[in-house]
Structures are given as C-alpha cells and as structure tokens.
Amino acid sequence: MSDQPKYRRILLKLSGEALMGEADYGIDPKVLGRLADEIIELRKLGVEIGVVIGGGNIFRGEGLAASGMDRVTGDHMGMLATVMNALAMADAIEKRGGYARVMSAIQIHDVAEDYIRRRAIRHIEKGRIALFAAGTGNPFFTTDSAAALRAVEIGADLLLKATKVDGVYTADPAKHKDATRYDQLTYDEVIQRNLKVMDTAAIALCRDHNTPLRIYDMSVPGNLARIVRGEAVGTLVHN
Numbered sequence: 615m616s617d618q619p620k621y622r623r624i625l626l627k628l629s630g631e632a633l634m635g636e637a638d639y640g641i642d643p644k645v646l647g648r649l650a651d652e653i654i655e656l657r658k659l660g661v662e663i664g665v666v667i668g669g670g671n672i673f674r675g676e677g678l679a680a681s682g683m684d685r686v687t688g689d690h691m692g693m694l695a696t697v698m699n700a701l702a703m704a705d706a707i708e709k710r711g712g713y714a715r716v717m718s719a720i721q722i723h724d725v726a727e728d729y730i731r732r733r734a735i736r737h738i739e740k741g742r743i744a745l746f747a748a749g750t751g752n753p754f755f756t757t758d759s760a761a762a763l764r765a766v767e768i769g770a771d772l773l774l775k776a777t778k779v780d781g782v783y784t785a786d787p788a789k790h791k792d793a794t795r796y797d798q799l800t801y802d803e804v805i806q807r808n809l810k811v812m813d814t815a816a817i818a819l820c821r822d823h824n825t826p827l828r829i830y831d832m833s834v835p836g837n838l839a840r841i842v843r844g845e846a847v848g849t850l851v852h853n
Contacts, residue, residue: 620844623662623738625770626653627761630670630699632776632832640671641702650706652838653743657712661842662738664768666746666761667703669695689753693720696757700747701725713742719751719760731767738768755815762816766823773825774841775812776832781849782811798850801827811851820851827851 628649635642656663672695679685697718704714715737718726726747727733737744749760758775765773782804785793801821804811811817811829820827830837830848841847 617659617843619656619659619661619842621661621771621842623664623768623770624656624772624774624842625664625666625761625765625768626838627758627773627775628665628667628703628832629757629777630668630672630695632671632778633667633699633702634671641699643706646702646706647710648835649832650703650710650712652835653707654710654712655839656842657741657743659839659842662741664734664738664744664746664764664770665700665703666749666757666764667696667699668757669693669699671695672698686753689749690720693748693751696749697722697726697747700745704743704745707743713740714745715742716745716747719746719748722748734764735768744768756813758812758816759819762812762819762825765825766819770825772841773820773827774838775827775829776838777829778831778833779829780831780834780847782809782829782851796849797846798852801851801853804851811849817851821853824853 633641633645635645669692673691678688700716704716707714716726717729717734719729734744746764749757750763781795783793783795787793801817804817828841828848828850837847
C-alpha cells in the first residue's frame with residue numbers, strides 16, 4: 615500500500631466515551647495523547663483534518679432528560695461538555711507541535727472561535743486541525759449529525775467514525791457470538807436494517823451528499839493512518 619494518503623481532507627468523529635479509556639468518567643490523558651499523536655501523523659502526511667468530539671464522557675443530555683430534566687437544558691449542557699473535550703484535544707495537539715483551532719457552534723468567545731464555515735476551511739487549508747465543538751448548536755441533534763454536517767460543509771473526502779468495535783456487525787458482537795462484520799454497506803441498507811451506525815439524520819445527510827463513511831476501531835494504534843492510506847479497515851458505508 616502506498617505511503618501517500620488516498621484522502622485529501624477528512625472529518626474524524628470521536629465519541630466522548632472514547633476519551634475515557636478504562637475509566638468511568640472524564641478524560642484519560644494517555645488515550646488523549648495517543649489520539650493526538652495519530653492526528654498529527656496524518657497532518658504530516660499532508661491530510662487536512664476536521665474533528666468532531668462528543669461529550670458523553672462528561673455529560674449526556676439525553677440521559678438526564680430521561681430522568682426528568684428538560685431536554686433542551688440537558689442538550690445545552692452536553693454541548694458545553696463537547697467544548698471541554700475539544701479544548702483538551704487542542705491542548706494535547708499543540709503540546710506535540712501541532713496547530714489546532716477550537717470552533718464552537720454556540721458563542722463562547724473566551725475559549726473558542728465561533729464556527730464559520732469559510733473560516734473553518736481556511737484553518738484546514740493552512741494546516742491547522744479544526745476541532746468543531748458544541749454539536750450543531752441545536753438541541754435534539756446528536757454529535758453524529760454534527761459530524762455529518764461538518765463533513766459536508768468542509769467538503770471532506772471521507773467521514774471517519776472512531777468506535778470501540780472494528781466495524782458494523784449483523785448484531786451486537788458482545789451479545790451474539792455468531793454476529794458477522796460487514797466489509798461494505800450502502801446507506802440505504804444501514805437505514806433499512808436499522809443497524810445503528812449513526813443516527814438516521816446523519817446517515818441521510820451523508821447519503822444525500824455522497825460522503826463516504828468508514829467505521830473503525832480506534833483502540834488499535836495506527837488504524838487511522840492505514841485508512842487514510844487506503845487500507846480497508848473496518849466497515850465502509852457509501853452509496
């Protein structure tokens with residue numbers, strides 16, 4: 615496989631839970647550092663990078679809404695959690711010699727820039743890693759939807775969803791030993807089979823704008839670089 619990247623520009627979606635490592639809450643500095651190293655490695659290959667990070671390691675609005683909290687309030691709190699994660703990732707990247715910019719979908723000027731599409735693209739073109747925080751800025755929309763939206767907006771060649779599973783399976787592999795992994799799927803198949811890859815709004819947005827999506831296991835070091843070089847890691851979802 616060539617060392618040259620197959621993709622010029624990517625959008626990486628990291629779940630907040632991914633940052634916890636083996637902990638029950640918060641951010642594991644070792645996991646944060648390893649992810650920052652992998653992101654910087656891609657930048658050195660010449661890949662332009664945008665990142666969306668969830669906030670589930672700190673706060674999940676949907677969960678508290680189920681316990682009685684107002685859903686809009688809970689979602690706004692979840693957005694703030696994603697800002698905290700994006701700031702942590704930016705710090706880890708810059709400590710390793712990279713350049714990062716945190717752009718928030720809600721106004722929080724003392725700690726992050728406002729998300730403006732043209733400015734985001736300019737940052738990426740200049741070699742900065744753009745970290746998109748606060749989801750879409752709207753309640754009721756997940757960070758998966760935010761990742762799909764930002765991928766389309768910045769013209770990403772590939773949307774990557776980093777998970778703790780090595781792709782999409784016919785059933786939950788932790789519960790069903792006979793579950794098999796899909797190498798490829800179409801977006802329509804994901805929706806029809808209710809495979810829970812991402813929420814339906816995110817899948818439909820990727821489908822309608824012909825943005826390919828790859829789901830992979832982020833716990834395996836080097837997977838991110840392998841994908842960008844064109845290796846078939848995880849499951850590819852496309853039209």
